Amino acid sequence: MQPVQTYITRPTYAAPTGFDAYKLYLAGRARSAGIREATIQANVLGLDLNRRAIQLDQSQPGGPPNSSYIPPFAPYQRDHVTPTLIRRGQDRYASIYGNLARIQARYGVDPGILMAIYGHETSYGVVTGGFDLLEALASLAYEGRRRAMFESEFISALRLIDMGVPRWRLKGSYAGATGYPQFMPSVVVRLRADGDGDGYADIWGSESDGLASIANYLRNAGWKPGVPWGVAARVSPTLNRAAIRSTLRAPRCERVYARHSRWLTVGQWRSIGVVPYSSSISDQEVATLLEPDGPNGTAYLLTGNYRAILDYNCSNFYALSVGLLANAITRR
Numbered sequence: 001m002q003p004v005q006t007y008i009t010r011p012t013y014a015a016p017t018g019f020d021a022y023k024l025y026l027a028g029r030a031r032s033a034g035i036r037e038a039t040i041q042a043n044v045l046g047l048d049l050n051r052r053a054i055q056l057d058q059s060q061p062g063g064p065p066n067s068s069y070i071p072p073f074a075p076y077q078r079d080h081v082t083p084t085l086i087r088r089g090q091d092r093y094a095s096i097y098g099n100l101a102r103i104q105a106r107y108g109v110d111p112g113i114l115m116a117i118y119g120h121e122t123s124y125g126v127v128t129g130g131f132d133l134l135e136a137l138a139s140l141a142y143e144g145r146r147r148a149m150f151e152s153e154f155i156s157a158l159r160l161i162d163m164g165v166p167r168w169r170l171k172g173s174y175a176g177a178t179g180y181p182q183f184m185p186s187v188v189v190r191l192r193a194d195g196d197g198d199g200y201a202d203i204w205g206s207e208s209d210g211l212a213s214i215a216n217y218l219r220n221a222g223w224k225p226g227v228p229w230g231v232a233a234r235v236s237p238t239l240n241r242a243a244i245r246s247t248l249r250a251p252r253c254e255r256v257y258a259r260h261s262r263w264l265t266v267g268q269w270r271s272i273g274v275v276p277y278s279s280s281i282s283d284q285e286v287a288t289l290l291e292p293d294g295p296n297g298t299a300y301l302l303t304g305n306y307r308a309i310l311d312y313n314c315s316n317f318y319a320l321s322v323g324l325l326a327n328a329i330t331r332r
Contacts, residue, residue, distance in 0.1 A: 107215035108225030112326035156185035179203030180210025221311035230302035236273025253314035
């Protein structure tokens with residue numbers, strides 16, 4: 001009688017694929033960046049793919065490649081400089097003016113601009129976003145359209161946890177912007193500021209810290225105290241636009257900056273028929289001309305402070321509407 005042979009079947013394990021495999025890659029990236037192992041184990045491997053964040057990212061508007069079409073500014077302005085936003089901004093501005101003045105004394109940034117950005121970004125703190133930042137950032141990195149950026153922001157979000165920010169605080173937009181200023185995690189790491197003097201910069205729970213952080217960002221972007229963001233101007237019908245065209249090529253947001261003229265002093269602009277409607281800007285200040293709706297629409301002479309706003313969000317329509325909302329809030 002032949003002995004019965006017994007075969008032991010060992011289970012086989014398939015290597016992780018898809019998002020599960022990508023999470024292992026992110027964990028490795030985090031280790032290489034110096035993130036604590038406990039933070040990685042608690043916050044990376046259990047993440048779920050957020051398909052809603054991916055869907056929202058893929059549905060963002062954008063013109064066809066190489067398109068020169070620019071929509072009119074007026075509809076955007078109507079949607080973002082509304083009577084309600086102005087009124088609420090004025091009320092909030094009046095109620096916290098003392099704090100805004102202290103922030104201005106420290107950072108040199110116009111309080112009206114702080115309120116306008118605060119209003120644009122979160123409707124004065126009402127809408128800060130409910131997406132789990134780590135989940136959204138990992139999902140958008142996995143999607144791959146802007147992988148390098150979102151991977152870097154994911155690592156910065158983990159770094160915030162290493163710095164003591166609780167995971168439950170890390171909520172925000174589907175694209176990773178968080179807190180009252182709607183900073184990306186890397187910006188939170190670098191530029192959040194303590195505005196209420198308690199020794200901790202809490203951009204999620206302290207309005208003062210959020211506003212101080214916006215001011216710190218703008219100062220870091222080159223804000224010049226005592227200078228307006230820009231002024232509306234009357235343009236002579238005989239202006240030679242070819243002669244004022246900028247020949248500089250911007251290193252980022254090229255289409256945004258391509259709409260700006262060369263830089264001249266306000267006095268030089270006056271001499272060629274571009275005259276500010278306001279006396280709030282000196283003839284010695286340098287400015288660039290922008291006609292958002294073309295030669296027959298409203299024109300603006302814009303200072304370096306306008307470019308600091310562009311650094312916050314690189315869109316001419318955004319920066320113009322911030323400036324105009326700030327003017328309306330402060331009744332300039």
